[in-house]
Amino acid sequence: xxxxxxxxxxxxxxxxxxxxxxxxxxxxxxxxxxxxxxxxxxxxxxxxxxxxxxxxxxxxxxxxxxxxxxxxxxxxxxxxxxxxxxxxxxxxxxxxxxxxxxxxxxxxxxxxxxxxxxxxxxxxxxxxxxxxxxxxxxxxxxxxxxxxxxxxxxxxxxxxxxxxxxxxxxxxxxxxxxxxxxxxxxxxxxxxxxxxxxxxxxxxxxxxxxxxxxxxxxxxxxxxxxxxxxxxxxxxxxxxxxxxxxxxxxxxxxxxxxxxxxxxxxxxxxxxxxxxxxxxxxxxxxxxxxxxxxxxxxxxxxxxxxxxxxxxxxxxxxxxxxxxxxxxxxxxxxxxxxxxxxxxxxxxxxxxxxxxxxxxxxxxxxxxxxxxxxxxxxxxxxxxxxxxxxxxxxxxxxxxxxxxxxxxxxxxxxxxxxxxxxxxxxxxxxxxxxxxxxxxxxxxxxxxxxxxxxxxxxxxxxxxxxxxxxxxxxxxxxxxxxxxxxxxxxxx
Numbered sequence: 001x002x003x004x005x006x007x008x009x010x011x012x013x014x015x016x017x018x019x020x021x022x023x024x025x026x027x028x029x030x031x032x033x034x035x036x037x038x039x040x041x042x043x044x045x046x047x048x049x050x051x052x053x054x055x056x057x058x059x060x061x062x063x064x065x066x067x068x069x070x071x072x073x074x075x076x077x078x079x080x081x082x083x084x085x086x087x088x089x090x091x092x093x094x095x096x097x098x099x100x101x102x103x104x105x106x107x108x109x110x111x112x113x114x115x116x117x118x119x120x121x122x123x124x125x126x127x128x129x130x131x132x133x134x135x136x137x138x139x140x141x142x143x144x145x146x147x148x149x150x151x152x153x154x155x156x157x158x159x160x161x162x163x164x165x166x167x168x169x170x171x172x173x174x175x176x177x178x179x180x181x182x183x184x185x186x187x188x189x190x191x192x193x194x195x196x197x198x199x200x201x202x203x204x205x206x207x208x209x210x211x212x213x214x215x216x217x218x219x220x221x222x223x224x225x226x227x228x229x230x231x232x233x234x235x236x237x238x239x240x241x242x243x244x245x246x247x248x249x250x251x252x253x254x255x256x257x258x259x260x261x262x263x264x265x266x267x268x269x270x271x272x273x274x275x276x277x278x279x280x281x282x283x284x285x286x287x288x289x290x291x292x293x294x295x296x297x298x299x300x301x302x303x304x305x306x307x308x309x310x311x312x313x314x315x316x317x318x319x320x321x322x323x324x325x326x327x328x329x330x331x332x333x334x335x336x337x338x339x340x341x342x343x344x345x346x347x348x349x350x351x352x353x354x355x356x357x358x359x360x361x362x363x364x365x366x367x368x369x370x371x372x373x374x375x376x377x378x379x380x381x382x383x384x385x386x387x388x389x390x391x392x393x394x395x396x397x398x399x400x401x402x403x404x405x406x407x408x409x410x411x412x413x414x415x416x417x418x419x420x421x422x423x424x425x426x427x428x429x430x431x432x433x434x435x436x437x438x439x440x441x442x443x444x445x446x447x448x449x450x451x452x453x454x455x456x457x458x459x460x461x462x463x464x465x466x467x468x469x470x471x472x473x474x475x476x477x478x479x480x481x482x483x484x485x486x487x488x489x490x491x492x
Contacts, residue, residue, distance in 0.1 A: 028074060028091040036232055037277045038064060038076040038085065043093040045074055048133060050094045058084040063114065064091075065098070065234055068278035075278050077234035079114060100242050102249035103127030107193070110210065110224045111246075113239035118226065130249050132241040136300035143304040148367040149256065149311050152188020153181065154428045155354045155420045156361075158437045159376050160339060163367040164256055165304035167312040169264070169331050172341035172353070173321040179205070180424060181341070181352050182260045182313060183213030186222065188427050191258035191311065193250045194222035197243035200236050200266030203228045229266070236270035244301050251308035259302055263315035268295065268327045284326040292326070296334045337361040350421055357383055369449030372434065375441035383416060385409035415440060 028042025068075030110119035145163040227239035275288035302312035345353035
């Protein structure tokens with residue numbers, strides 16, 4: 001459109017604003033308030049819809065989400081402080097579920113559970129909006145995982161190799177080094193973008209992680225989503241979905257995303273609080289059934305699609321160091337591998353405190369070369385042999401010479417321990433890590449296995465099916481072009 005001054009105006013944003021403005025407002029009234037549990041008579045709404053509660057006594061508004069419906073009674077969970085909300089307060093439905101502003105302007109920013117910036121660096125300039133809660137990618141369009149990704153952590157890159165688009169859990173009790181391990185990965189990974197979710201963390205730890213662990217350079221290619229432990233349970237829950245949506249946006253741009261989630265247990269705690277408040281029955285350890293339904297739906301959103309990858313590390317706070325407690329067991333069965341951190345190793349000042357023998361990467365053998373697999377096998381055998389006989393060795397009950405395998409395990413034990421230890425700010429490239437693995441195992445690892453596509457020669461089922469289909473199509477085309485000459489049965 002041109003004005004009388006021959007100047008072009010772009011009216012798209014104004015037209016979109018008008019288009020998105022609801023013409024009908026559905027309004028209800030608060031009937032019950034108890035802590036974070038708010039009920040209202042109306043408005044007409046759906047589960048997950050965002051509502052605004054008007055608080056006249058404080059002359060402000062509070063955002064809330066619809067978490068339950070019972071006839072005309074709407075159950076809400078507030079995103080902020082419920083102070084001042086009283087019976088009779090007006091509840092206005094927005095007609096929308098939570099939408100996340102996404103775009104390249106997110107890089108280097110810290111946002112909250114609603115997608116709003118909380119770092120004091122000004123407003124975001126979103127390119128578009130993504131729904132916070134959406135379905136995982138269709139399994140039939142997911143690209144196969146056949147390339148590895150660098151984490152910069154020597155023990156992971158060699159003995160627990162991770163593929164691009166793989167999802168792993170980091171399992172440990174409190175104070176064993178889960179967050180520190182994530183910070184090492186965030187600084188050293190070769191992924192295009194980091195998306196970091198800090199869910200239910202202490203307020204003190206947020207700035208520590210951003211300034212000390214991540215650093216200025218790490219923040220430039222990262223997006224941090226924060227919901228601290230003092231915020232309402234709905235904030236901790238929704239921040240998890242917002243973080244996942246941000247990772248999905250960058251994946252849809254064809255990027256390799258490193259997604260770090262700290263932690264799943266606090267996500268489960270948030271849903272437990274909401275579920276019990278809206279009347280769900282408690283099940284395992286007080287967790288309502290919805291928790292065990294929501295965990296796989298959240299975790300399955302990571303991984304590959306037909307455009308890019310999300311490699312995900314999910315921290316799991318293991319209650320009472322019990323690896324069989326419900327949340328730990330559910331997450332471990334859902335992911336593509338697990339990294340177990342040992343309190344015993346942490347107490348002996350062995351960091352990162354990764355218990356290699358208790359950990360597994362289910363796709364490790366798929367994304368590594370043949371010689372690398374042999375080298376890993378030798379080192380793990382030596383570690384296993386030492387661990388199985390450690391009591392005899394340390395007490396002096398074992399006499400050297402009785403078993404060549406145990407003798408070698410004893411001789412190599414110190415070297416393996418030094419190999420697995422790594423200072424927090426040490427940067428290890430994949431080449432350096434594999435060269436040290438080769439020296440340790442005595443297996444020469446060829447140069448072509450140093451590349452990230454070292455395992456891509458190992459064909460997946462999906463790849464083989466694709467190749468078979470291509471051959472079949474080419475044969476059909478050849479047959480149709482040559483008539484019946486290539487049809488041995490002469491079938492038309």
